[in-house]
Amino acid sequence: MAVFVLAALSVSFAISFAAFIYAGPLTVHLSKGIGLALLGSVAMPVIVAQTASYRGSICHAQDVPTILMAGAAAAIAGASASAASNSTFATVATFIGVSTLLSGVTFYAAGHFRLGALARFIPYSVIGGLLAATGFLLVMGSLSMLLKDNVTVWSLVRLLEPGAPVRWLPWIVFSVIAVVAVRTSRSSFMLPAFLVVGLVGFYVALWLIGLTLTEAAEKGLLLGPFESSFFLRGLSLEIPFQADWALILKQSATIIAIAAVAVVGLLLNASAIEVALGKELDFEHDLKSTGVANVAAGATGGLVGYHLLGETLLAHRMGLSGPLAGWTVAVASALTLFFGASVIGALPVGLAASVIAFLGIDLLYDWLWVQRRRLPAGDMAIIGVILVTAAGVGFLEALAVGLIAAAIMFIVSYAGIDVVRLRSSGAVRRSSVERGHDDLACLGMKGRETRIFELGGFLFFGTASRLLDNLRIEFEREDPPRYVVFDLSRVTGVDSSAAFSFYRIGELCDRNGAEFFLSGLSDKITGRLETAGHHIDASLYRTLDDALLEIETRQLGQDKLDEAVDGVLNSLCANYPTLDTSEFSERLKLKQGMTLVSEGSESTAIYQLLAGQLRAEITGDDGRKLVVARFVPGALVGEIAYYARVPRTAGVLADTDAEVLKIDLDRIPNSLDGRAAAADLHRLAAGYLARRLMRMTELFRMLSD
Structure with a gap:
């Protein structure tokens, strides 16, 4: 059949x-x-x-x-x-x-x-x-x-x-x-x-x-x-x-x-x-x-x-x-x-x-x-x-x-899509550099001067014009930006109209006394901007992290990266004169390139950088080392792994000759001053963690908006 x-x-x-x-x-x-x-x-x-x-x-x-x-x-x-x-x-x-x-x-x-x-x-x-x-x-x-x-x-x-x-x-x-x-x-x-x-x-x-x-x-x-x-x-x-x-x-x-x-x-x-x-x-x-x-x-x-x-x-x-x-x-x-x-x-x-x-x-x-x-x-x-x-x-x-x-x-539908993946400010979006308490407080105030736009997708005449409109609104606010950052690391391409829009954005920033930063430009996009026939008045950076580091350095002062700090040990000695800090702390001198902690090692202490610079790096899937964070004097190192009681997730090395204060919280004496000092140290670490958590929460809120 x-x-x-x-x-x-x-x-x-x-x-x-x-x-x-x-x-x-x-x-x-x-x-x-x-x-x-x-x-x-x-x-x-x-x-x-x-x-x-x-x-x-x-x-x-x-x-x-x-x-x-x-x-x-x-x-x-x-x-x-x-x-x-x-x-x-x-x-x-x-x-x-x-x-x-x-x-x-x-x-x-x-x-x-x-x-x-x-x-x-x-x-x-x-x-x-x-x-x-x-x-x-x-x-x-x-x-x-x-x-x-x-x-x-x-x-x-x-x-x-x-x-x-x-x-x-x-x-x-x-x-x-x-x-x-x-x-x-x-x-x-x-x-x-x-x-x-x-x-x-x-x-x-x-x-x-x-x-x-x-x-x-x-x-x-x-x-x-x-x-x-x-x-x-x-x-x-x-x-x-x-x-x-x-x-x-x-x-x-x-x-x-x-x-x-x-x-x-x-x-x-x-x-x-x-x-x-x-x-x-x-x-x-x-x-x-x-x-x-x-x-x-x-x-x-x-x-x-x-x-x-x-x-x-x-x-x-x-x-x-x-x-x-x-x-x-x-x-x-x-x-x-x-x-x-x-x-x-x-x-x-x-x-x-x-x-x-x-x-x-x-x-x-x-x-x-x-x-x-x-x-x-x-x-x-x-x-x-x-x-x-x-x-x-x-x-x-x-x-x-x-x-x-x-x-x-x-085209009409895509033009309605917001190509801004994340709109944030320098108060919550920081570079990978870990800093001390005073610097973080300063950046929390001055960071509002920075507007960061992380873009994605393809930019053409429909979407690029919206970027210009959004920036005009930012300059009409009571606290207009001094620094404007556009990150293009997730942008797949731009057309000539989008290239011209960046030229107009640069002009708009110049008229309002703001500095324009562009980061994450691929060779293809860079070539497209160059052939557009308009000179874009912007500072170009390889990554968004590089641009943010430059802005933070200006806000804190050019010498902040190398300025030594007294460290938490001095305040402990002043507050608790009978406490022998040598029982649970140690000053370490590191030559450039030396390892402070190894990736995967046991977390037994936290550290505070007193002078010099450190970097944290992890091993990628291809075996190469990837830098995930940098530390300047005053920053705490290793507190997350210590409190989580997990092996070190990254290795920490000296970028320059450095001095580090090692603090073994488990060895603090069980005395009245010892318990009080331990509470101060835990409070200090908790403050770092809380501020980091607040910034991440705010970033997620901005991302959901």
């Missing part, structure tokens, strides 16, 4: 797509067009069945490329001297073959160079709009097949001409009922059953009104009669040499568009198959496999094809999960090609048109009704714009309009 259903569906689609292309004045070439479509459907499914990452995949001609081919075929027929001539058929057939060949090469190149992921950058709304437009054009194409004339949105009045409704209305109603039935039942047999019902119903209707098959053929109600008993009659290797290549070259844009939408279609269908079957597909491998299949089909004039979603899932549900599914489609096409002309000729043209209409109505229902509950209004608007453009102008124009509309929506 599975073999029979797949055979019937695949042959029906091939014939319907051929009839869709060879419609109107090209109907005289339908027999040969069906032959080429069936011939291409022989090799294509076999190659994919034998080489795809999932062997049960069914590769066959597809509706979206067929839409574009039909439009180009109509244009070629209109530009030809006679649509009925063999030259016109050769031109159309060669155009189809070239399109399929180029699509095959595109498939393979995308897989070979792993470019398939690029197709995923097409917005979902644009894809939906193209599918909705495809649905509309399929319905228009089915009406053209039924009326034997080109029907567009501008010529819908032809549907109401005398005798016209009888030719198209029953089949369209039949297609609508089929869509409702298939979507309601979800049965794998519903569509084949409806095709049988439609076929039987047509012949019953002929019997009731007293028409013979010959009379029905004369009235254009049948696909035939065909001149030959098999579809290969009239086909030869000379077809490409009989074609008008000038007309084919005029359709170059369409050929490129066919290849592009085919790649997108394959990736969408392959993704859906992967999700539905719970199997992992190799998209790059499938692109190459489908590319080879299309090259083989294109060499014989076949239509562009890729994975059929519905038929692949149908075959899997019915037990055909291996290459047999693809072989079934190929054998059915071959049998019809050689022996089915007489049978196919007796089939109603309305049945082929109803298959096309079924696909179109189903797409329209899905994207205009079902998806409206899932997609935002903006995306539905883009889908509507693409549909209207495709209906009134053309499919390629609709693709261009859709991409432009999606780009505009993206």
Whole structure:
């Protein structure tokens, strides 16, 4: 049963797509067009069945490329001297073959160079709009097949001409009922059953009104009669040499568009198959496999094809999960090609048109009704714009309009995103230098003079102008900044408008007596700012930490980094004269480069730097040493690891010759003065920890705002 259903569906689609292309004045070439479509459907499914990452995949001609081919075929027929001539058929057939060949090469190149992921950058709304437009054009194409004339949105009045409704209305109603039935039942047999019902119903209707098959053929109600008993009659290797290549070259844009939408279609269908079957597909491998299949089909004039979603899932549900599914489609096409002309000729043209209409109505229902509950209004608007453009102008124009509309929506939406990841001040955002109590108190007051903007993402004209507006607000406050820092370490790029905005920010800072700092500039961004043609009045620093260190040094005084301190021991001696501090403290002299504590060592004491400078460093994943903090006189060292009772998380070394006070809190005497001194030391350490915690809490609050 599975073999029979797949055979019937695949042959029906091939014939319907051929009839869709060879419609109107090209109907005289339908027999040969069906032959080429069936011939291409022989090799294509076999190659994919034998080489795809999932062997049960069914590769066959597809509706979206067929839409574009039909439009180009109509244009070629209109530009030809006679649509009925063999030259016109050769031109159309060669155009189809070239399109399929180029699509095959595109498939393979995308897989070979792993470019398939690029197709995923097409917005979902644009894809939906193209599918909705495809649905509309399929319905228009089915009406053209039924009326034997080109029907567009501008010529819908032809549907109401005398005798016209009888030719198209029953089949369209039949297609609508089929869509409702298939979507309601979800049965794998519903569509084949409806095709049988439609076929039987047509012949019953002929019997009731007293028409013979010959009379029905004369009235254009049948696909035939065909001149030959098999579809290969009239086909030869000379077809490409009989074609008008000038007309084919005029359709170059369409050929490129066919290849592009085919790649997108394959990736969408392959993704859906992967999700539905719970199997992992190799998209790059499938692109190459489908590319080879299309090259083989294109060499014989076949239509562009890729994975059929519905038929692949149908075959899997019915037990055909291996290459047999693809072989079934190929054998059915071959049998019809050689022996089915007489049978196919007796089939109603309305049945082929109803298959096309079924696909179109189903797409329209899905994207205009079902998806409206899932997609935002903006995306539905883009889908509507693409549909209207495709209906009134053309499919390629609709693709261009859709991409432009999606780009505009993206720009507007992205411009509303705040590229400032964190807006803070120097009071809470400090450099990595650890300082003493007095310095920290001073920076807590003067740090409010510094405004820090940490940026992220891509800066363009929409987001950069907001930065300038935000800074104007800062200067209008009661406490305007003296230092303005913009950190670009997480910025991926800037455009020329953003570069000009930084120039204006520099001017704004200069007018308000503030100094402008830029940090974290990559070579790419630096080059972009330099080529913008405007000198930005800013101090440039490699990292934000470097910029903050420079500002803190200015606020504290240039000599603060080297200024020695008395240390906590002196105050203990003054407050507790009977206390022997030598029992729990020791002054250490360090030469430059010497290690104070090692990373991972036991935490038995805390330290206070009295003179010189220290640095804390950790070992990175690659084995390199990374500096995470620096210490200047007065700073406490190691208090966190001591209180947490964990090994040292970083090693501490002397950046310069240094003097350090080591305090072993566990060795303080258990006397009255000793307990009081211990309390003072704990209070000192707790103050450092509390201030650090308060700054971090404030930073998190600013980040959440």
